Amino acid sequence: MNFTVRDKTKQLVDDLKAICANHGLGNDGNEYKIITEVFLYKFMNDKFFFEVRTLNAKYQSATNLEELLKALPDDEYDLLLLELPASVAQLNREHYISNLFNSQNVPEFAKLFDDTMRSVASLNADIFSVGTSGGEKVRLFSGISQYVVEEAKRDGFCRAIVNKLFHCNFGEIFHEKYDFFATIFEYLIKDYNKDGGGKYAEYYTPHAVARIMSEILVSDEVSNVKCYDPSAGTGSLLMSLAHQIGEDRCTIYSQDISQKSSTLLRMNLILNNLAHSLLNVVQGNTMTEPFHIIKREPKDGFDYIVSNPPFKLDFSDWRDRVDASHQTVQEGETEETKKLNARFFAGVPNIPNKDKDKMAIYLLFIQHIISSLNSKGKAAVVVPTGFLTEGKGRATSIANKIRMRLVDKGWLRAVVSMPSNIFATTGTNVSIIFIDKTNKSGKCVLVDASNLGTKIKDGKNQKMLLSIEEEQRIIDAVNGQAVVDDFSVVKSFADIKEAGYTFNPGAYFDVSIEYVNISAEEFSRRINESKTRLNELFNEGRKLEKDILGGLDGLFYVD
Template sequence: MTDDINFITKTKQLIDGLKSVCANYGLGNDGNEFKIITQVFLYKFLNDKFRYAVKLEKPSLVNDEKNFSQALKDLPEGEYQFLLASLDPNIPRLQPEHLMSHLHGAQNSGDFAKLFDDTLRQISIENADVFSVKSSTGAKDILFDELSNFISDSSQRDAFCKALINKLFEFSFEEMFKQKYDFFATIFEYLIKDYNTDSGGKYAEYYTPHAVARIMAKIMVPNPVKGVKCYDPSAGSGTLLMSLAHEIGEENCTIYSEDISQKSSNMLRLNLVLNNLTHSIPNIIKTNTIAQPSYLDSKFDYIVSNPPFKLDFSDFHGDLGKDIFKQRFFAGIPKIKAKDKDKMEIYLLFIQHIMHTLSENGKAAIVVPTGFITAQKGIEKKIRERLITNGWLRGVVSMPSNIFASTGTNVSVLFLDKKTDNQHIVLMDASKLGDTIKEGKNQRTVLSTAEEDKIISTFNQKEAIEDLSVVVSKEEIEAKNYSFSAGQYFEVKIEYIEITAEEFGNKMQTFENNLAGLFAEGNTLDQKIQKQLKGLLYE
């Protein structure tokens, strides 16, 4: 545990050091700082991952950083190519001149910024098949930008790139790979905490709390599974997918995702690399999932989603009525709001999309505004009716208020399962759990580990607990007008206390005396008010 904390601290210091370099060259809080920090961090991680993998294959190579690239250069060409071919497909393929040790030793050469950019560009080209994010058209992005160009003053570019390399060179991930520490979720959250906010305009990302992600994953995967396809149609930076993959086992699943944001797609790529899911990077698609889905005809075993709740989609609203989409949006398409376009309920389209892409044995967990589970008409009710009619609803957990610091909307999680027992549907009201903490300008509710475990075990064991959960049948939900709210099924209890006739008489006499006193006081006040009114004069 001490080593674990030590490595986390050192990694955070590296991130802070890179941010300090950006600040020293006028890029602190600049729009391009995000690209610089995340991309050089990724380069460092890939560099160390490659070094570690090569040393496992060829232990005779020197261990010191400075001479490692030279040792690779000294290998016969055929032997080096054989070495690359023997590496796991998820390991980047680097040439000796791509290594950080080579760049570190070449700092005195002229035009270092160009050497730096050329190196990253070459790594991008040679590893595009595994590490590139695709768009819906099939076009691949580049793994690295020409980072030196973000410095407007060309005379400072060499110094800037040298400062980055020197910060990276002081640190190594290799000890982490040896110990197999599982703390990269913590590192990733720290790395992007300044860049993954809800201030990004139309397609803002909302970071899903780890507690919610863990609860969703552990409820979805109560038993071991293998060889499954996992999908998120609004993936963001991938918090939900990472929790799901950890629960299933990275080697037992393949990740698929769609998101309209280029920034989110790049964050997700980094998250996959850090979490040993590099093999799934080719399945990341940057696209508009609703209007231009890449996986429309695909079916997935596990689907997780925290979709945007309300968004202006009027610019492609008309296209959604085409025949190609009609089967998918069976319950309808939210109308364009003339005055509040940004409040169009796009999450209803995501729910229908998820239902459409579930495999024959598929399971899903979807974050929705709590108002969805009780709406008495419209698309919301049609979706709930279909879930009950099909027998797909496994249960619902209504979360505490402010579980998301970035939004005050109360949220619930729908759990779908095409093979569920529809006579034992779990409805849970966890709104009273958690403690409220201050987080910046916002308040957020934090669940303890014990509370998380209680939610998970109660749901998976189908327990009915007073004021927390009920277990109901499909028919009972139909009788309640398809309400998914646990509170509407809680038993109303009336407590009875036995008293004697004498005690009853005494209580009634006390009530009469109190009422007589109140009536008398009221009469006195009436008289005073009337007297005051008569004394009013017009002047």
């Protein structure tokens, strides 16, 4: 990785945030919209010129490409736009950042800035918009100056931003790969994902978890596959999975209830050369309005699913609606409706009398994921470690029913118990369950990685950090079906059933007792030594007790 380019890119992010802070928008709820829109506008400008230079030698050798393009006849410019890859934003000549830079003295510059960004969004609406579950389109840019309360300061705000954008060039970064953009994206959004608290997937899933999930799910070369995350958040799991498969060999689908997460996910897709999947990004409630099931897109379900769903969340407002649709089989209902209503085969959690925010919504997500896989599908899901044993032996337990389904169908491939505090934002211990509908081995791998990692300070929180070697150890244990004392074990589904369908790896480790052959004389000698030492300790204890009591008598003596 080119550290100089990376640092320059991070510096631009810092400069943009500083401009926001200087105009009263630091830590403002709208700051992330400004930063993401401006960063993407810059990225798309520079990507446009980078791709134009690859079209022919004349453009590649041009010392002032923008002036050359501005001099082209309109029909030639239109043909040039048609030659660009579909993943590259279409830009008219008035959309260039240089045009804004050279127009800073015009009246109402902030309006010009916003109008330019909105025009770019309109021109590229067919590719770069994301949808809602209701069918509406959320466009790429909406303008930024309105977030500055004082109108008199809006022109200065936009000028400051344009000056930073103009004097920075992303041209060097387009040869970089996934790891570069994963680092940049995490740095870009680090201040905007501190309030996740487990609400859907707003917080950023650690790179180590994403890598472990993707490299276990995809260990062989695949192509033309459909990947899905029903609680996508900012998309870190999907990006890692797409990188493992190959960005040009997969199509991404996602849904998340958070508008902010969907905005950040769109940026992540664009940065990682996955703009072709933007039309499959949906904002909405996956449990009540599962867009991809309702629309049957894709028709047969997904090849790969990754998810870090919310664990606890108050969904009492729509709990009964989901439960009613699950239990009701209406006459003449469509195949889509049947699939929709059949998702929650293990049931829907009840509404507790108190602490509604602790409702186990993750149990709905696991069932939704199982139902969303195609007949050969594979999935990796982050769950609270308590799920591995919750409701063991109870026929009414939703968690137990899910575990039974995975084992009885032979779909469980592996379970990995992760170290505590692998997420800095939550103290909940987590595990990863791997589902594989093609698993014909009759067995699964159980890994206890809870003792791995090094504890570090992450802001005010403690975080457990896995080394590359430790990540690889987990991956190799699952993919190689390794048996390692007190770390990993391979068990048949019959063994899992016999143990009451517990997924806890530790329940299957052998208890080792060390035996040493010694003679009768040696045994007698060791016993006598132990007795002698015990008598000495008892004598010391009695003497100490006597000294203490004597001291207390003196303390309370009254003359």
